[in-house]
Amino acid sequence: MQIETPPTEKRYEKPEGERRGLVIVNTGDGKGKSTAAFGLALRAHGRGKAVKIFQFMKVPTARFGEHRMFEQIGLPIEGLGDGFSWKSQDLEHSAQLARDGWEKARAAILSGEYFMVVLDEITYPLIYGWLPLEGVLQTLRERPKDVHVCLTGRRCPPEIIELADTVTEMQMVKHAFKAGIPAQRGIED
Numbered sequence: 001m002q003i004e005t006p007p008t009e010k011r012y013e014k015p016e017g018e019r020r021g022l023v024i025v026n027t028g029d030g031k032g033k034s035t036a037a038f039g040l041a042l043r044a045h046g047r048g049k050a051v052k053i054f055q056f057m058k059v060p061t062a063r064f065g066e067h068r069m070f071e072q073i074g075l076p077i078e079g080l081g082d083g084f085s086w087k088s089q090d091l092e093h094s095a096q097l098a099r100d101g102w103e104k105a106r107a108a109i110l111s112g113e114y115f116m117v118v119l120d121e122i123t124y125p126l127i128y129g130w131l132p133l134e135g136v137l138q139t140l141r142e143r144p145k146d147v148h149v150c151l152t153g154r155r156c157p158p159e160i161i162e163l164a165d166t167v168t169e170m171q172m173v174k175h176a177f178k179a180g181i182p183a184q185r186g187i188e189d
Contacts, residue, residue, distance in 0.1 A: 021147040022165040023140050027123065027156035030170030037118045037150045038066055044148075045075045049115035053077040054105045056098055056153075057084065057121040065186055080104070081121075098125035102135070112144035123153025126160075133157055 024040065026033040041051045053070070055062070058079035070077045080101025081094060088094045102125070109117050125131045140149060140163055151160060161167050177183065 020145050021143065021149070023160075023163060024148065024150040025156050025161060025164045025167040026150065026152045026170065027154060027161070027167065028170035028172075029154060030172040031175065032170050033152040033154075034066075034120050036168065036170075037120060037152050040148075040150055041075060041116060041118050044116045045073065050113060051075055051116045051118070052108050052114050053118040053120060054101060054108070054122075055079045055081070055120040056101055056125050057081040059083055078104070095125070095128070095130035098128075098130040101125075102131050106135070106139050109139055109143045109147055109149060112147060114147060116148040116150065119149065119151045121153045122151050123156050126153075126157055127155050133159060136160070137163060 024037075026036045038053070041053055045051050053076065055077065058064070059082055060079040062079045067077055078101075081097050082088055105117065105119055105122075108114055122131075122136070126133055126136065137159055140160070143149060151164075156167075
């Protein structure tokens with residue numbers, strides 16, 4: 001490790017543009033995409049802003065750690081799917097759940113009722129062909145001016161990356177699962 005001298009001057013100028021809703025993407029093969037989105041949701045909720053989280057691959061009855069916490073603090077989170085695709089008994093049913101879920105998410109975005117809408121794991125229904133990309137792009141373009149939308153998932157379509165204001169790619173450097181350590185409650189759920 002190389003020791004650095006802390007900066008003594010601000011390294012950037014304050015932007016002078018207009019504040020507006022952002023499209024934020026967390027993608028890549030590394031861990032932390034949903035966690036980062038949930039952090040944004042908590043930050044906004046903590047400021048008294050209306051937030052809604054949609055999870056495209058989780059079942060509506062999911063009780064992971066984030067569901068339990070969000071329930072306690074009154075932050076709405078809704079599972080729209082039927083779990084991992086490899087566990088699905090009927091992929092057409094999974095696709096229909098994604099389409100139905102998208103209509104709910106789309107309505108929430110366009111309503112202007114929410115400061116932030118999180119579309120957790122939306123890239124999977126897009127890359128599986130369950131949702132039409134153009135409809136998602138159109139909604140992102142037409143959303144009310146002050147609505148922030150955060151999208152998560154691996155292999156985010158380049159068209160969404162192009163439209164987005166902020167894109168972070170999580171890169172896996174090392175993962176415990178690859179070393180044979182199973183997922184652990186409170187870390188992976």
